[in-house]
Amino acid sequence: MTTDRSRPTSRDVARAAGVSQAAVSLVLRDKWRGRVSPGKAEAVRAAARELGYRPNPAARSLRLGRTRTALLVVPALTNEFFARLHAGTARVAAEHGFGVVLYPSPEGIGPARDPFDSASAALDGVIASSMASEAPAALRADGDLPLVMLDSEPERTQAAATVNLDIADGMRQVVAHLLDLGHRRLAHIAAAVDSWTFEVRARTLAEAVRAAGCAPPLTRPSALTVADGTRAALEALAADPRPTALVCDDDLLAAGACKAARRLGLRVPEDVSVTGFDDLSLATALEPELTTVRLPAEEAGAAGMRALLAVLGVEGAGDRGGVGTGGDVSGGPAEVTTLPVALAVRGSTAPPPRTPARPGGR
Amino acid sequence: MTTDRSRPTSRDVARAAGVSQAAVSLVLRDKWRGRVSPGKAEAVRAAARELGYRPNPAARSLRLGRTRTALLVVPALTNEFFARLHAGTARVAAEHGFGVVLYPSPEGIGPARDPFDSASAALDGVIASSMASEAPAALRADGDLPLVMLDSEPERTQAAATVNLDIADGMRQVVAHLLDLGHRRLAHIAAAVDSWTFEVRARTLAEAVRAAGCAPPLTRPSALTVADGTRAALEALAADPRPTALVCDDDLLAAGACKAARRLGLRVPEDVSVTGFDDLSLATALEPELTTVRLPAEEAGAAGMRALLAVLGVEGAGDRGGVGTGGDVSGGPAEVTTLPVALAVRGSTAPPPRTPARPGGR
DNA sequence: CTGAAAGCGCTTACAG
DNA sequence: CTGAAAGCGCTTACAG
Structure with missing residues (x-):
C-alpha cells in the first residue's frame, strides 16, 4: 500500500485515507469544519497517525513564507x-x-x-x-x-x-540595604561593557548614594571575569579611606571582590561587605554566600x-x-x-567595622 | 528595474544580469566552470551583490532535501x-x-x-x-x-x-595526584546521574584506588547541585575514620564539598583536600581555587x-x-x-593532616 | 462538501 | 556554453 521509502508525504496520507491532498492539509491544520466531512477527517487523522506523517517544514515554509x-x-x-x-x-x-x-x-x-x-x-x-x-x-x-x-x-x-x-529598582534595593546596615563609603566594581543595563546600574547607584548624602562612589571598571574583578577590587580596597562595601555589577565580579578582600587579609562581611547582581548558581557556591539581586532571566x-x-x-x-x-x-x-527583581540578602553583607583599619600607605 | 518588494529572488538576479535563473544558481554555488562564460558569471555576482540577494533557505531545503x-x-x-x-x-x-x-x-x-x-x-x-x-x-x-x-x-x-x-585518564590523574600527596582514605562525591561519563568516573576511581592497595572509596551520591553536594559531603565527612580527600564528579559538587568542610570547621586543603571535574569558571571563583580536571568542552x-x-x-x-x-x-x-584532558592543580589539594582529628561521634 | 491546479524559490538533469 | 522545464511538498484560492 505504501512505498517503504523515506518519510511519508501528505500525498501518501491522502492516498491511504482515500481523500485529496488538500483535505489532508485542511484536517491536520484544523481548518476543515464545514469543508470536509467528519468521517473523512477522522480517516485522515488515522492515516496520518499510522504512517507517522509529519509535514515537511521546508515545504511549508516555502509556501507560507514563514x-x-x-x-x-x-x-x-x-x-x-x-x-x-x-x-x-x-x-x-x-x-x-x-x-x-x-x-x-x-x-x-x-x-x-x-x-x-x-x-x-x-x-x-x-x-x-x-x-x-x-x-x-x-x-x-x-x-x-x-x-x-x-x-x-x-x-x-x-x-x-x-x-x-527592573535593574534600577534592584540597584536601589542594594543601596538601601547597605545604608540600612550603616555603610557610608561604597565603591562600585563596574562592568566595563557598553550596554544599557550597566549604564543603568552605574547611574542609579550614583543617584541613590547622592540622595543619601554620601560621597560619590569610588568606581573601578572591570572586564566581566573573576580575575579582572579581583584586580579592580584590589584597587578599590587600596583607597584611603577604604570603602566599607563593594557594589558589584555582576556575581562574577563579586566573586572577584571576595578574593581581593581575602588576599588583603580582610574578612567578608566583617571587614568589607560585597554585593552582586544576577543570582547565578555561583552566588550560593561561594562562602559566604552572596547578597545579590535575583534577575528573573x-x-x-x-x-x-x-x-x-x-x-x-x-x-x-x-x-x-x-x-x-x-x-x-x-x-x-x-x-x-x-519584570520585578528582588534582593536576596545572604552572608556577604553586614554592618561596617566599628574602627576601620587603615591601609598601609601614607 | 527591480520591483521594490520584499526579498529579491534568483529570478530577479537573473533578470538584472541578463542570464537564466539556472545560471544564477550555478554561479553562486560555484559550479559554473565550463558551463557559464566568465563574463556572465561576473555579471551574476555583481547583480547578486547589488540586490543583496540571499537564497531562500526553505526553497533550497525543499529542493535538496537537506x-x-x-x-x-x-x-x-x-x-x-x-x-x-x-x-x-x-x-x-x-x-x-x-x-x-x-x-x-x-x-x-x-x-x-x-x-x-x-x-x-x-x-x-x-x-x-x-x-x-x-x-x-x-x-x-x-x-x-x-x-x-x-x-x-x-x-x-x-x-x-x-x-x-578521556574521562578515565582524568580520574587517574586525580587519584595519582592525591596518592602522591600522601592521601590513603578517599571519598567519592558521585553525581547521581545515570550516564556513561559518570559511570566511568566511578569505575576508574575504584580501580585506581584498589590498584594502589587502599580501601575502597566511601561513595556518596548527590544531585548535580551545590546544595546537594554539600549534603553528600557532610555525610562523607562524618565517617570514621574520616576521609582525607573528597573526589567530586563535578566542580559544582566540589564547591558543595568545600562548604561542607567549612561548616564542620575543617580547612581546605589543610584538613581535607577536594577535587573537581570540568574546570568551570566556578573553579577559580572559589577560594581556595579548585584542583580539577579541565575538560575541553x-x-x-x-x-x-x-x-x-x-x-x-x-x-x-x-x-x-x-x-x-x-x-x-x-x-x-x-x-x-x-580528546585528552589535563589535571589543573590548584589550592584545594595538599598533603593530608599529620594527626587527623577524630569526629565527634561514638 | 470535494477535487484539480497553481505556485512558493530553488537546483538539476535535459535538450539545444 | 545557454535556456526552458520539471519538481521538491505543502497550502490556498478556485471551480465544481
Missing part, C-alpha cells in the same frame, strides 16, 4: 544569565512549534558576508538581549524582521516590543518570546488576561514590559 | 560545560553555513506528540552529549538521521561517530560537529591531515575520537 524560527542574539551563552534567558525563550517557543537559533555575538553584528552563509536567513523574528547601545541599528540589516529587545534601552525603539528587568526570555509571537500574530500567544491583542502593534510606541 | 541544520541534545544548557560544548558546535557549524538547534532534554526524549510540532523535523543530523545509557535508542525515533554521540559509551553504537573526552563540540559534517559529506569538513575521507563511514565500526 519559518517558525526565531533568532536569539546574546553576548555570550557561557554566561549563566543568558543560558537561563535562552531556556525561557526555547520553552515558550517549543510550546508554539517554534524553534530558536542562537547567535552568540562576540562583538559586532552584521549581515552574513557570503551570500550562502544564509542558514540564519530563515527567520521570522529576532530577539536581542543586553546589546550595546548602538547595536539595534546593525540588527536591522537583517531585513525587516520583527525585533524584540530584552534588557535594553526602551527609547531606542526600532523594536516592536521591549522586555526589561528565564521569565524574561519567556516574555520576550511571547512578545515576538504576539507581533507575528501567532495564535494563542501574547494572551494577557484574556484580552486578545495578538498582532495589535502597528503604530503607537512599542510596549515595554518591566 | 536543511543545513543540526540538533544538539544536551541535558541542560545552564550547565557551563554544555554551554561551552554548544559554543564549539555552533562555531564549526557556522563555518559551514549550518545552524544548530538546541534541545535541552530535561528527561526523556521522544518524537513530537502533535504532528505539527515539527519545527524540529527540519534536521540533517543529531549530536547528543552525555546521554543516559539507553537514550540513543529513543533518539532513533527521529527517523534515520545521522547521529554523533559525545561523551558517551562508544560501544552502544547506533552512532556514526563518537567524540569522547568547546573542542569536543567542535569535533562533534566536524564528525557530523563528514558523515553528511559536507565539503571541507572532516579533513584530518589532508586525507580526504569525508563521508567514508559506511560499514565498519563507528570511529571514536578521544
Whole structure:
C-alpha cells in the first residue's frame, strides 16, 4: 500500500485515507469544519497517525513564507544569565512549534558576508538581549524582521516590543540595604561593557548614594571575569579611606571582590561587605554566600518570546488576561514590559567595622 | 528595474544580469566552470551583490532535501560545560553555513506528540552529549538521521561517530595526584546521574584506588547541585575514620564539598583536600581555587560537529591531515575520537593532616 | 462538501 | 556554453 521509502508525504496520507491532498492539509491544520466531512477527517487523522506523517517544514515554509524560527542574539551563552534567558525563550517557543537559533555575538553584528552563509536567513523574528547601545541599528540589516529587545534601552525603539528587568529598582534595593546596615563609603566594581543595563546600574547607584548624602562612589571598571574583578577590587580596597562595601555589577565580579578582600587579609562581611547582581548558581557556591539581586532571566526570555509571537500574530500567544491583542502593534510606541527583581540578602553583607583599619600607605 | 518588494529572488538576479535563473544558481554555488562564460558569471555576482540577494533557505531545503541544520541534545544548557560544548558546535557549524538547534532534554526524549510540532523535523543530523545509557535508542525515533554521540559509551553504537573526552585518564590523574600527596582514605562525591561519563568516573576511581592497595572509596551520591553536594559531603565527612580527600564528579559538587568542610570547621586543603571535574569558571571563583580536571568542552563540540559534517559529506569538513575521507563511514565500526584532558592543580589539594582529628561521634 | 491546479524559490538533469 | 522545464511538498484560492 505504501512505498517503504523515506518519510511519508501528505500525498501518501491522502492516498491511504482515500481523500485529496488538500483535505489532508485542511484536517491536520484544523481548518476543515464545514469543508470536509467528519468521517473523512477522522480517516485522515488515522492515516496520518499510522504512517507517522509529519509535514515537511521546508515545504511549508516555502509556501507560507514563514519559518517558525526565531533568532536569539546574546553576548555570550557561557554566561549563566543568558543560558537561563535562552531556556525561557526555547520553552515558550517549543510550546508554539517554534524553534530558536542562537547567535552568540562576540562583538559586532552584521549581515552574513557570503551570500550562502544564509542558514540564519530563515527567520521570522529576532530577539536581542543586553546589546550595546548602538547595536539595534546593525540588527536591522537583517531585513525587516520583527525585533524584540530584552534588557535594553526602551527609547531606542526600532523594536516592536521591549522586555526589561527592573535593574534600577534592584540597584536601589542594594543601596538601601547597605545604608540600612550603616555603610557610608561604597565603591562600585563596574562592568566595563557598553550596554544599557550597566549604564543603568552605574547611574542609579550614583543617584541613590547622592540622595543619601554620601560621597560619590569610588568606581573601578572591570572586564566581566573573576580575575579582572579581583584586580579592580584590589584597587578599590587600596583607597584611603577604604570603602566599607563593594557594589558589584555582576556575581562574577563579586566573586572577584571576595578574593581581593581575602588576599588583603580582610574578612567578608566583617571587614568589607560585597554585593552582586544576577543570582547565578555561583552566588550560593561561594562562602559566604552572596547578597545579590535575583534577575528573573528565564521569565524574561519567556516574555520576550511571547512578545515576538504576539507581533507575528501567532495564535494563542501574547494572551494577557484574556484580552486578545495578538498582532495589535502597528503604530503607537512599542510596549515595554518591566519584570520585578528582588534582593536576596545572604552572608556577604553586614554592618561596617566599628574602627576601620587603615591601609598601609601614607 | 527591480520591483521594490520584499526579498529579491534568483529570478530577479537573473533578470538584472541578463542570464537564466539556472545560471544564477550555478554561479553562486560555484559550479559554473565550463558551463557559464566568465563574463556572465561576473555579471551574476555583481547583480547578486547589488540586490543583496540571499537564497531562500526553505526553497533550497525543499529542493535538496537537506536543511543545513543540526540538533544538539544536551541535558541542560545552564550547565557551563554544555554551554561551552554548544559554543564549539555552533562555531564549526557556522563555518559551514549550518545552524544548530538546541534541545535541552530535561528527561526523556521522544518524537513530537502533535504532528505539527515539527519545527524540529527540519534536521540533517543529531549530536547528543552525555546521554543516559539507553537514550540513543529513543533518539532513533527521529527517523534515520545521522547521529554523533559525545561523551558517551562508544560501544552502544547506533552512532556514526563518537567524540569522547578521556574521562578515565582524568580520574587517574586525580587519584595519582592525591596518592602522591600522601592521601590513603578517599571519598567519592558521585553525581547521581545515570550516564556513561559518570559511570566511568566511578569505575576508574575504584580501580585506581584498589590498584594502589587502599580501601575502597566511601561513595556518596548527590544531585548535580551545590546544595546537594554539600549534603553528600557532610555525610562523607562524618565517617570514621574520616576521609582525607573528597573526589567530586563535578566542580559544582566540589564547591558543595568545600562548604561542607567549612561548616564542620575543617580547612581546605589543610584538613581535607577536594577535587573537581570540568574546570568551570566556578573553579577559580572559589577560594581556595579548585584542583580539577579541565575538560575541553568547546573542542569536543567542535569535533562533534566536524564528525557530523563528514558523515553528511559536507565539503571541507572532516579533513584530518589532508586525507580526504569525508563521508567514508559506511560499514565498519563507528570511529571514536578521544580528546585528552589535563589535571589543573590548584589550592584545594595538599598533603593530608599529620594527626587527623577524630569526629565527634561514638 | 470535494477535487484539480497553481505556485512558493530553488537546483538539476535535459535538450539545444 | 545557454535556456526552458520539471519538481521538491505543502497550502490556498478556485471551480465544481
